Amino acid sequence: MKNSTVKPGYLFTSRYTNYIFILLFLLYLFDYADRMVVNSMFTAIQRDWGINDTQSGWLVSVIYLAIGILTFPVSLLIDRWSRTKTIGIMAIVWSMATLLCALTGNYVQLFMARVLIGFGEAGYAPGGSAMISALYPIEKRSKMMGLWNASIPIGSAIGVTMGGIIASTIGWKHAFGLVALPGLIVAVLFLFIKDYKTVDLSKRDKSNKKIRMETKDIFREFITKPSLILTYFGMAAIVFVTTALIVWLPKYFETIGGIEPKKAGSMAGAIMMLALIGAPVGGTIIDRWRKTQKKARLLFPAISTFISAVLLFLGIVVFRGTPQLITLFAFGVVIMTFVAGAGAVTQDVIHPGLRATSYAIAVAVQNLLGSFTAPIVLGKISDHSDLQKAMDILPVALLIGSLLFFIGSKYLVNDMKKVEDIHLETA
Numbered sequence: 130m131k132n133s134t135v136k137p138g139y140l141f142t143s144r145y146t147n148y149i150f151i152l153l154f155l156l157y158l159f160d161y162a163d164r165m166v167v168n169s170m171f172t173a174i175q176r177d178w179g180i181n182d183t184q185s186g187w188l189v190s191v192i193y194l195a196i197g198i199l200t201f202p203v204s205l206l207i208d209r210w211s212r213t214k215t216i217g218i219m220a221i222v223w224s225m226a227t228l229l230c231a232l233t234g235n236y237v238q239l240f241m242a243r244v245l246i247g248f249g250e251a252g253y254a255p256g257g258s259a260m261i262s263a264l265y266p267i268e269k270r271s272k273m274m275g276l277w278n279a280s281i282p283i284g285s286a287i288g289v290t291m292g293g294i295i296a297s298t299i300g301w302k303h304a305f306g307l308v309a310l311p312g313l314i315v316a317v318l319f320l321f322i323k324d325y326k327t328v329d330l331s332k333r334d335k336s337n338k339k340i341r342m343e344t345k346d347i348f349r350e351f352i353t354k355p356s357l358i359l360t361y362f363g364m365a366a367i368v369f370v371t372t373a374l375i376v377w378l379p380k381y382f383e384t385i386g387g388i389e390p391k392k393a394g395s396m397a398g399a400i401m402m403l404a405l406i407g408a409p410v411g412g413t414i415i416d417r418w419r420k421t422q423k424k425a426r427l428l429f430p431a432i433s434t435f436i437s438a439v440l441l442f443l444g445i446v447v448f449r450g451t452p453q454l455i456t457l458f459a460f461g462v463v464i465m466t467f468v469a470g471a472g473a474v475t476q477d478v479i480h481p482g483l484r485a486t487s488y489a490i491a492v493a494v495q496n497l498l499g500s501f502t503a504p505i506v507l508g509k510i511s512d513h514s515d516l517q518k519a520m521d522i523l524p525v526a527l528l529i530g531s532l533l534f535f536i537g538s539k540y541l542v543n544d545m546k547k548v549e550d551i552h553l554e555t556a
Contacts, residue, residue: 195247275412
């Protein structure tokens with residue numbers, strides 16, 4: 130690969146950059162398909178094994194707990210060793226664990242197989258975000274982060290939709306095997322992708338001399354950036370809501386709307402699939418607005434998350450029938466517009482040698498406070514009251530997220546000025 134064919138600000142040629150991005154997109158898609166395929170099969174599993182809503186919720190929450198525990202140490206390996214090898218190996222692990230789910234014979238076995246999925250998926254989001262930040266210049270970062278994150282609703286929708294259809298036709302266990310195989314193929318391909326050179330953890334002192342960062346300097350990289358910390362928790366608030374909806378919306382349509390399981394899963398998947406529009410559109414708007422408003426990467430998420438809160442309140446609490454569906458479809462478009470800007474912030478305001486670690490902290494906070502908590506909390510409320518009351522709490526979480534993004538935007542420009550400017554090189 131000749132340097133003359135590489136555009137300024139890029140590591141590789143356009144063709145090879147796009148190839149890497151496609152593989153990253155597909156891996157994130159299969160990540161979420163493997164993770165979410167169980168959601169629309171709760172009714173079938175409960176019928177076969179006699180488990181309740183809380184136990185069903187744990188089949189999803191345990192993945193996020195495992196990710197939350199392992200993501201930080203794995204991110205250190207990613208930043209200090211290899212992005213491509215770590216991503217490929219962990220994708221193989223989660224794909225094989227998904228296959229293992231098809232062979233389970235009771236709830237405990239299925240639960241433990243789901244734990245292994247979480248261990249495998251722990252390093253993907255940090256590694257993928259670091260790769261995308263390296264592949265594209267900063268002025269395109271929100272757009273590409275938005276496009277990459279569009280794979281989440283697609284994968285979730287595929288998982289939820291396939292789970293409901295397969296469970297109703299040939300049995301729910303077969304769904305695990307069918308969603309695992311494509312991810313396994315892409316994982317092997319990714320092992321052969323070119324990487325960028327691992328960035329030395331160094332900074333410049335007052336005399337402009339390059340010195341190695343100590344542990345206290347690395348710690349200070351994070352705690353001295355209010356915009357970064359507020360972004361972590363703002364993302365967690367929204368992930369709490371999106372995870373709750375992905376997990377419980379199929380059963381909500383079944384129990385509250387009286388819709389058959391196959392159709393309920395498809396409707397829920399269609400609503401979340403609309404984020405396919407919202408995530409890249411949000412990224413494009415943010416990158417354009419940032420040319421005149423440097424705070425755009427957090428101001429836009431603040432605005433869009435507030436709109437999402439209003440739409441979800443109307444769709445869950447106020448409306449029923451056709452107006453409810455229209456409102457929830459609009460919500461599906463808007464809810465993921467935040468992710469491009471917020472995801473870019475986790476990379477913009479941190480040392481380039483700590484980008485995977487930064488996103489790992491975001492993932493840990495999201496998973497432990499959002500994704501892990503949401504299925505269990507709503508399952509508990511549903512068991513003690515009903516699913517409608519459980520769903521009613523979700524708009525409040527979005528309002529909290531909107532406020533955190535807005536406050537964070539006030540610190541963003543100053544935090545970006547603190548970042549060490551380091552040029553990345555291909556390995």
